[in-house]
Amino acid sequence: MSAPRVQRLFHWFQRTRVGRSIFRVGLPQSNLERSQAMVSSFLLHVQPAKVGRHALRPSTTFGLGLISLYLFFILIGTGVLLMFYYVPSTGHAYDVMKDLQFVVSAGLIVRNMHRWAAHLMVFFVMLHLCRVFYTAAYKPPREFNWVIGTGLFLVTLGLSFTGYLLPWDQLAFWAITVGSNIAGYAPVIGPKLQFLMLGGHTVGQEALTRFYALHVIVLPSIALLMISVHLFRVRKDGGLARPDEPANTVQQMEVSQLPTNKSYGLMELARGTTPQVGLNPADEVFSWPNLVFRELLLLLATIAVVLFLAIFWNAPLEELANPIHPPNPAKAPWYFLGLQELVSYSAFWGGVVVPGVLVAGLVFLPYLDRQRRGVGRWFAPERKLATTLFTIGLIIAIVLTTIGTVFRGPNWSWQVPWKQSPAPTEGP
Amino acid sequence: MQPPPPSNDVSRRGFFQLTLGWLAGSFAAGATAAAAVRFLVPNVLYEPSQRFKAGRPEDYVDGSVTFLEDERVFLVRKGRTFRCLSAVCTHLGCTVNRVGQGYHCPCHGSVFDDEGSVKAGPAPRALEWFAVTMSRDNRLVIDKNLRVRADKFLVV
Numbered sequence: 001m002s003a004p005r006v007q008r009l010f011h012w013f014q015r016t017r018v019g020r021s022i023f024r025v026g027l028p029q030s031n032l033e034r035s036q037a038m039v040s041s042f043l044l045h046v047q048p049a050k051v052g053r054h055a056l057r058p059s060t061t062f063g064l065g066l067i068s069l070y071l072f073f074i075l076i077g078t079g080v081l082l083m084f085y086y087v088p089s090t091g092h093a094y095d096v097m098k099d100l101q102f103v104v105s106a107g108l109i110v111r112n113m114h115r116w117a118a119h120l121m122v123f124f125v126m127l128h129l130c131r132v133f134y135t136a137a138y139k140p141p142r143e144f145n146w147v148i149g150t151g152l153f154l155v156t157l158g159l160s161f162t163g164y165l166l167p168w169d170q171l172a173f174w175a176i177t178v179g180s181n182i183a184g185y186a187p188v189i190g191p192k193l194q195f196l197m198l199g200g201h202t203v204g205q206e207a208l209t210r211f212y213a214l215h216v217i218v219l220p221s222i223a224l225l226m227i228s229v230h231l232f233r234v235r236k237d238g239g240l241a242r243p244d245e246p247a248n249t250v251q252q253m254e255v256s257q258l259p260t261n262k263s264y265g266l267m268e269l270a271r272g273t274t275p276q277v278g279l280n281p282a283d284e285v286f287s288w289p290n291l292v293f294r295e296l297l298l299l300l301a302t303i304a305v306v307l308f309l310a311i312f313w314n315a316p317l318e319e320l321a322n323p324i325h326p327p328n329p330a331k332a333p334w335y336f337l338g339l340q341e342l343v344s345y346s347a348f349w350g351g352v353v354v355p356g357v358l359v360a361g362l363v364f365l366p367y368l369d370r371q372r373r374g375v376g377r378w379f380a381p382e383r384k385l386a387t388t389l390f391t392i393g394l395i396i397a398i399v400l401t402t403i404g405t406v407f408r409g410p411n412w413s414w415q416v417p418w419k420q421s422p423a424p425t426e427g428p
Numbered sequence: 429m430q431p432p433p434p435s436n437d438v439s440r441r442g443f444f445q446l447t448l449g450w451l452a453g454s455f456a457a458g459a460t461a462a463a464a465v466r467f468l469v470p471n472v473l474y475e476p477s478q479r480f481k482a483g484r485p486e487d488y489v490d491g492s493v494t495f496l497e498d499e500r501v502f503l504v505r506k507g508r509t510f511r512c513l514s515a516v517c518t519h520l521g522c523t524v525n526r527v528g529q530g531y532h533c534p535c536h537g538s539v540f541d542d543e544g545s546v547k548a549g550p551a552p553r554a555l556e557w558f559a560v561t562m563s564r565d566n567r568l569v570i571d572k573n574l575r576v577r578a579d580k581f582l583v584v
Contacts, residue, residue: 174522178535181520199470202521206470324497326522328534344536344550347519412537412549 034286044292046231048239050284051291055240059378060135063298064128068156069227070302071121075159076220078114086166088212090205093168094320101317108314109307115315117306118160122335125156133365133390136374136383137241143366145233148226150362155223157335162215164333165208173321174330176211177203182343182351190352202323241376328410337404338397344412358393478572485510485568485584493526501558501570502526509581512570513544514556524555531555543578554578 007027013019014026024041028034035049054060085104086096100107129149132138138146165176180203184194199206234240318327332340342350361368374380379387409415438446480499488494488505495502495515500523502513515531517524522535530547531540538549545554559574560582568582 174535177522178520196465196468199468200473200475202475204475206474324500324523326534330522330535340536343520346550347552411532411534 028288031286034288037288038286038292044288046235047287047291048235049287050281051287052239052242052283053285054242054283054376056285056290056294060240060376061131062127064124064131066295066298067302068121068124068128069231070299071117071124071306072223072227074117074303074306075114075121078110078117079216079220081110082114083216088166088208090168090208090321093166093208097167097169097317101314109310112310112313112315113306116309116313118163119334120306120309122156122160125153126335129153129362130390130394134387135241135376135378136380136386137376138366139241139369139372139375140366142233142237142241145230145237146366147363148230148233150359152223152226152230153362154359155219155226159215159219159223160333160335162211162219165203165211166215167317168208168321170318170321170327171316171331173203173323174326175332175336176207177326178330178332178340178343179336180207182339182347185348185352187352243376329408329412331404331408334401334405338400341400341404341408344408480570481563482512482568482570484566485562495526499570499572501572502531503560503568503570508583510560510568510584511578511581512558512560514558514572516556517551518553518555519549519551545578 010027014023019026025033025037028037038044038047038049082100085100085107087093097111100111102108104110132146132149161176161179165172180194180197183197184190186193195201197207197210198204199210331337339351339355342354344350369386371383371386374383406417407414476498482496482499482503485505488503488510490505490507493502493504500515502515504511504513513531515523517533517535517538519533519536519538522533524531524533524538524540529542531544532538533540533549533551536550538551539547540551540555541547543554544557546552557576557578557580559571559576559580561569561571562582562584563569
């Protein structure tokens with residue numbers, strides 16, 4: 001069927017009684033309907049009827065937050081499918097992995113998609129964090145949304161960490177053993193926290209049950225709630241950060257400042273204390289179709305990339321968990337390898353103090369940074385110090401992660417990745 | 429009729445009502461949170477016993493260091509003396525391997541000598557030594573709850 005015929009069919013359906021009851025507006029034909037389409041649809045009303053042109057420019061955000069959200073949706077979809085087979089039991093979990101690989105129709109691809117989307121989500125959430133920092137988009141009035149974003153970053157890591165144990169293979173078992181022991185180094189409450197986390201003294205059935213509950217319901221619910229607040233705040237805090245934003249949102253626009261050659265009504269101009277103040281209607285375009293179609297395109301691209309990865313690369317699965325023999329070297333997932341490298345020098349300083357200070361620094365950053373200028377611009381020259389400090393931290397993190405990933409061999413000793421490493425030393 | 433002017437003064441009754449209300453509210457919230465946390469602390473553990481029998485003394489060759497897999501300990505025999513060394517690395521809980529005259533941890537590279545002392549790596553403490561006793565039926569009994577000094581032996 002050709003495109004016009006599909007369109008005609010939709011127009012016919014939209015005019016029927018049933019069609020009118022579902023789509024209040026239908027395919028918009030006028031600017032009025034374009035606004036109405038955005039406002040009257042549940043799925044679209046989250047977004048404004050009109051957006052600034054700067055928001056549509058790819059270089060404003062590169063869509064990093066949106067990609068993270070799409071990956072989260074993919075993870076929910078594939079995760080729910082996996083739940084129909086998975087059993088959180090030390091005796092069965094690994095068998096289910098093998099079934100997914102070899103027996104269940106499309107089981108392999110669903111598991112692959114879940115694993116790759118999870119890795120990508122951690123990666124894109126980190127990139128999103130860097131983007132918001134480098135464009136100074138956390139400054140007033142968006143401080144609190146940065147705090148929520150930091151929380152979402154931690155919840156994302158928590159989701160990855162808890163999901164890591166579920167296959168009950170060697171990697172799962174030893175990554176969680178190492179991770180929960182790091183928690184045990186926390187001052188005062190450390191050992192108690194570790195005991196509570198594992199539901200016992202070692203990683204076993206109780207730990208698997210707890211991690212399962214956290215992974216499939218507790219953390220996703222928290223993430224969903226926080227994502228909702230995060231998106232709501234993006235709009236309420238005045239949309240995407242933009243360079244020409246008034247420094248003080250309380251600033252009021254006078255009628256005399258309005259351009260006189262335009263005929264739009266005064267209702268399009270926000271007044272008072274909302275962050276919409278200062279938005280110039282001349283710089284705005286209708287969200288339908290300009291924003292909506294770009295977002296759909298990004299969704300398709302995200303799904304395509306995850307599918308591509310899932311088709312050509314299988315999610316790793318090591319041997320069944322063996323509490324007696326740790327693999328040599330025992331490595332955490334890549335996003336924790338920087339931490340593991342630090343931990344290999346000192347568990348307390350590397351595993352508790354450094355991450356603690358980093359998280360506290362991220363949370364309080366918008367309240368510590370008093371510089372008000374540079375909002376909405378990449379690497380604004382006014383923020384040379386902040387940009388430099390953040391970049392140094394970022395480089396250290398990348399270097400540590402790289403060392404932990406490729407330059408550490410058996411017994412966590414130095415190795416050169418392009419040389420054959422010596423056989424791992426075994427017990428007697 | 430004019431509404432009464434707003435007042436910031438709190439009456440005696442109002443003060444008691446507020447205090448009581450806040451106290452009751454905080455108590456209910458605190459008690460619920462405490463109960464929820466307590467609920468998550470297991471009262472029964474289905475883990476293997478920390479105290480176990482390790483066979484007869486003559487099962488172990490003189491001068492041998494035997495790894496007991498399920499219990500994650502090394503049983504060390506020298507002449508007529510027996511000692512028991514934990515195989516759990518004090519760093520982050522990996523199982524150490526016997527290498528030469530010492531122990532290596534594969535996870536983060538800690539190295540321990542024959543006496544369990546840290547020679548290299550991030551381990552903060554020496555490996556633990558556990559109490560070895562003899563049961564009435566002439567079996568070695570190891571109690572992982574009882575930590576002893578490295579120079580404490582069981583002589584048979």
